[in-house]
Amino acid sequence: MRTPQTITDLLRLKFGGLGSFPTPEEVLTWFNLLQAGWVHNGDPKKPHAVLHSGLHSTGFFLCKRVLAYGNLREILAECIVNKLYTAGGESFMKSIGGVFGSPYSSILLAGDIARLMEVKVYVPEKDPADPDGKKMRFKPDDPIPAGTILLQIEELVTKFDSGDATKQAIIDGNSNPVEFAKFVGVLVYRPPEIAPELPDGRTIIPFIQKRVDAWDPKYCPLCSKGSKVVSPKTNWAELTA
Numbered sequence: 001m002r003t004p005q006t007i008t009d010l011l012r013l014k015f016g017g018l019g020s021f022p023t024p025e026e027v028l029t030w031f032n033l034l035q036a037g038w039v040h041n042g043d044p045k046k047p048h049a050v051l052h053s054g055l056h057s058t059g060f061f062l063c064k065r066v067l068a069y070g071n072l073r074e075i076l077a078e079c080i081v082n083k084l085y086t087a088g089g090e091s092f093m094k095s096i097g098g099v100f101g102s103p104y105s106s107i108l109l110a111g112d113i114a115r116l117m118e119v120k121v122y123v124p125e126k127d128p129a130d131p132d133g134k135k136m137r138f139k140p141d142d143p144i145p146a147g148t149i150l151l152q153i154e155e156l157v158t159k160f161d162s163g164d165a166t167k168q169a170i171i172d173g174n175s176n177p178v179e180f181a182k183f184v185g186v187l188v189y190r191p192p193e194i195a196p197e198l199p200d201g202r203t204i205i206p207f208i209q210k211r212v213d214a215w216d217p218k219y220c221p222l223c224s225k226g227s228k229v230v231s232p233k234t235n236w237a238e239l240t241a
């Protein structure tokens with residue numbers, strides 16, 4: 001079953017049954033079926049999205065609606081591992097001693113990738129002392145050995161704020177100095193400007209990469225061209241028609 005038409009079809013997908021890695025475009029059709037992702041095609045006759053923040057946008061992603069399904073998460077973990085292998089080769093893959101992802105959204109995906117790579121997953125947490133949920137912490141009760149090279153995995157990256165906070169939590173919380181692999185594996189990279197080089201020198205290796213713009217409604221160029229704005233939460237069919 002190469003092109004799932006229904007959610008029931010999606011639930012039956014198995015990586016071994018696909019025959020090859022799905023393309024990002026194929027995976028976007030899965031996101032679409034699960035009301036988990038959509039990107040405007042540039043045609044002003046098509047509607048655009050109003051986000052929870054009130055901004056008008058050319059894209060909407062809620063990866064948890066896909067990652068909630070273990071079979072799809074496993075397939076996407078295989079896809080990300082394959083992208084990392086293509087970028088770094090065998091020596092890069094063999095250098096990795098552990099995997100981590102930002103809490104809570106990236107933890108399950110990081111765990112699946114760690115399993116495929118036959119290494120441990122380390123689990124940073126949201127710091128309960130931070131009411132905004134932006135600060136992370138890493139408990140020192142299962143320390144990461146000194147010199148371990150850690151691979152960071154993220155389900156969704158716009159600006160990498162939570163990704164940075166999670167890396168910092170490991171630096172602050174682990175009792176041993178560790179290293180961070182030069183690549184960061186990302187399921188959906190949807191920045192306003194494509195710039196995969198992070199300030200710390202690492203490079204984002206995305207499976208799905210889509211530039212997504214968001215504007216204050218007053219300055220929304222799609223509204224000014226007559227595109228209708230709809231809420232992805234309540235008007236999915238209209239948004240994706």
Ligand SMILES: [Zn+2]
Nearest residue numbers: 056220223229
């Ligand atoms: Zn608009």
